[in-house]
Amino acid sequence: MSGCSVLIFASCSSETQETKEISHSLPVNVTEPVERDLAEIKSNGVLRMITSYSSGSYFLYKGIQVGFEYELLKEFTKENDLALEVIIPGPDESPYDLLNSGRGDIIAANYTITPERRQVVSFTRPYNLVDQLVIVSEELGFEPKSISELDNVPISIRRNSSYYVRLMELNEEGFPVEVNVIPEDMDTETVLFQVADGTYQATVADDNIFEAASKYMPGLVKGPLIAESDTIAWAIRKNAPDLEHNLNRFLYKHFRFDEEGVPKRSAFLNILRKRYFDSGNQIADYFNPAYQGGQYGNISPYDEMIRQVAVEYDLDWVMLTAIAAQESKFNPSSISWAGAVGIMQVLPRFSEISSDSLYIPEVNIREGAKILKSHLDHYAYMDSTNQWSFALATYNSGSGHIADARRLAIDQNDNPNEWEAVSESLLKLMQRRHYQNARYGFARGIETVRYVNEIMNRYKTYQSVLAYGQSRAQGNRSGVYGIKTFN
Numbered sequence: 001m002s003g004c005s006v007l008i009f010a011s012c013s014s015e016t017q018e019t020k021e022i023s024h025s026l027p028v029n030v031t032e033p034v035e036r037d038l039a040e041i042k043s044n045g046v047l048r049m050i051t052s053y054s055s056g057s058y059f060l061y062k063g064i065q066v067g068f069e070y071e072l073l074k075e076f077t078k079e080n081d082l083a084l085e086v087i088i089p090g091p092d093e094s095p096y097d098l099l100n101s102g103r104g105d106i107i108a109a110n111y112t113i114t115p116e117r118r119q120v121v122s123f124t125r126p127y128n129l130v131d132q133l134v135i136v137s138e139e140l141g142f143e144p145k146s147i148s149e150l151d152n153v154p155i156s157i158r159r160n161s162s163y164y165v166r167l168m169e170l171n172e173e174g175f176p177v178e179v180n181v182i183p184e185d186m187d188t189e190t191v192l193f194q195v196a197d198g199t200y201q202a203t204v205a206d207d208n209i210f211e212a213a214s215k216y217m218p219g220l221v222k223g224p225l226i227a228e229s230d231t232i233a234w235a236i237r238k239n240a241p242d243l244e245h246n247l248n249r250f251l252y253k254h255f256r257f258d259e260e261g262v263p264k265r266s267a268f269l270n271i272l273r274k275r276y277f278d279s280g281n282q283i284a285d286y287f288n289p290a291y292q293g294g295q296y297g298n299i300s301p302y303d304e305m306i307r308q309v310a311v312e313y314d315l316d317w318v319m320l321t322a323i324a325a326q327e328s329k330f331n332p333s334s335i336s337w338a339g340a341v342g343i344m345q346v347l348p349r350f351s352e353i354s355s356d357s358l359y360i361p362e363v364n365i366r367e368g369a370k371i372l373k374s375h376l377d378h379y380a381y382m383d384s385t386n387q388w389s390f391a392l393a394t395y396n397s398g399s400g401h402i403a404d405a406r407r408l409a410i411d412q413n414d415n416p417n418e419w420e421a422v423s424e425s426l427l428k429l430m431q432r433r434h435y436q437n438a439r440y441g442f443a444r445g446i447e448t449v450r451y452v453n454e455i456m457n458r459y460k461t462y463q464s465v466l467a468y469g470q471s472r473a474q475g476n477r478s479g480v481y482g483i484k485t486f487n
Contacts (some may be wrong), residue, residue, distance in 0.1 A: 023179070052109045072108075075250075086464070110208075122240070124247045128233055129205070255269060318466070323395070397444070403440075409422050
């Protein structure tokens with residue numbers, strides 16, 4: 001990267017005034033991206049997705065992680081044998097900084113490709129096309145058919161959005177557009193809420209966001225089209241060519257243009273579009289403010305029960321919830337291939353509780369918590385991160401295989417109290433030359449390692465969602481509504 005960083009273009013005489021203005025319009029502090037391409041990502045097995053908590057990108061539905069962006073990127077990680085970690089930017093965090101600092105690897109949040117963003121990040125090939133629409137409040141009393149009908153109607157948008165750029169172009173073309181610049185932390189769905197309730201008279205939104213939002217926001221009126229076929233893509237670091245190549249190869253299977261320029265989508269992508277943008281009554285219900293009013297701070301249908309059990313056993317309730325999600329997706333009738341049952345997937349042969357009783361959610365959660373607590377106590381001499389990692393691994397595969405893996409770590413001069421070393425040994429216990437000498441034989445090590453990684457990642461995501469829910473609840477009490485999203 002040259003000496004002219006994106007924050008100090010004003011000192012570089014070779015840059016145009018337009019570039020200076022563009023460079024300063026994005027919230028960017030980290031100007032040198034870390035060296036972390038696909039090889040580094042695969043070395044720790046986790047792709048970190050920077051996204052928004054929104055009806056189109058990512059959210060929790062009855063404790064399960066869902067969302068258009070999440071499911072599409074999850075398919076990529078499955079094909080590349082990676083776990084997917086979700087990172088939701090805090091109120092004062094820039095997604096660009098999270099990306100370029102290495103805290104995240106990809107921004108998947110309905111981003112339009114724009115010249116100003118290209119100065120900070122690279123983009124994959126597009127996976128969607130959207131139109132920009134003016135959306136007005138029902139309280140205006142009419143449905144505008146053209147931008148000319150909106151003379152003296154302020155259109156409220158963020159300065160760093162692609163919508164602002166388009167409205168400035170319309171101004172230059174002679175259209176009487178009045179722009180009301182609003183705070184940068186007010187995302188599109190937040191503004192749509194305030195248009196719906198009459199706080200603002202008008203805004204701009206992508207057609208897919210509007211179609212999804214209109215299902216749970218009465219009071220919105222579709223106005224004129226102001227831009228067609230904006231390309232939506234994922235943002236990645238500029239110095240990650242291998243990641244970009246593999247993402248592009250994946251996206252090409254699901255979205256491309258034919259010889260006449262008509263977009264062609266895979267069956268999988270069409271299913272996702274239908275689920276999150278075209279129909280989605282369940283999603284509309286979930287995001288309805290009347291429904292959400294009592295949902296702040298909730299993750300799953302069993303939050304209160306899990307909290308109570310966690311207090312009894314001195315456990316972290318969020319971690320206990322993450323385990324339940326991994327084990328059964330909160331299905332009390334779930335039965336595994338190995339015969340484990342219920343929300344926490346307890347094996348009846350290792351429990352003093354009757355098999356029938358283990359299908360009762362509270363009984364099952366309490367029994368699972370008791371087992372987990374015994375594992376944590378067994379590793380009590382370790383630091384917190386290793387203690388949890390070993391306890392989770394033991395919960396998943398049993399103490400015998402973990403003991404074998406620790407002995408193998410010692411044989412190879414590794415620390416048996418460090419999960420990173422023991423997880424490598426677990427993978428080796430899938431190889432005959434290692435498991436033939438192990439006390440408990442072959443271990444499905446890759447499943448246990450992935451189990452631990454996914455629960456630890458889900459735990460961090462749940463913490464972010466809870467923190468976001470608290471801030472959103474405070475915002476709603478002060479008259480601000482919406483779900484964090486970036487356009």
